[in-house]
Amino acid sequence: MKRTELERRERELRKAEKKKIQPGEKEAMSVGDYIDTLFGMFRYDSDEIFNAAEDENILEILENMKMEHPEKQWDVIIRKAVNKTKVEQKEKAYDSLRILAGIPAVTA
Numbered sequence: 001m002k003r004t005e006l007e008r009r010e011r012e013l014r015k016a017e018k019k020k021i022q023p024g025e026k027e028a029m030s031v032g033d034y035i036d037t038l039f040g041m042f043r044y045d046s047d048e049i050f051n052a053a054e055d056e057n058i059l060e061i062l063e064n065m066k067m068e069h070p071e072k073q074w075d076v077i078i079r080k081a082v083n084k085t086k087v088e089q090k091e092k093a094y095d096s097l098r099i100l101a102g103i104p105a106v107t108a
Contacts, residue, residue: 028068031077037061038081038097048089049082053096062101074103 029037041058043050051058065077078101082093098105 029064031069031073034061034065034069034077035081035084038077039084042081042085044085044087044093046086046088048087049085049093049096052082052093053100058097059100062097066101066103074101078103 038058038061041055041061042052062078066074069077075098078097079094082090082097085093087093
């Protein structure tokens with residue numbers, strides 16, 4: 001094997017090791033992951049989301065979101081998760097989730 005081929009393989013191995021997640025290290029969820037996770041946890045019908053105000057699992061997801069993402073994305077994540085349900089009372093659900101997470105109202 002040529003020296004350049006060996007060096008290329010070594011570089012590829014180093015890159016692959018860098019991409020691996022270290023044991024005990026948690027990979028951060030993306031904005032889309034949070035939207036999908038929240039959407040999957042909601043219990044709703046065509047009118048409203050029932051568990052937006054009191055579910056502890058939703059609170060845990062919102063707390064993780066606040067630690068991993070900047071404040072300007074919190075509102076986007078919550079709004080998009082609520083909009084994905086296509087319920088009639090979107091504002092009520094959004095306000096309930098915002099209050100649950102302790103996020104101040106966004107003024108545009």
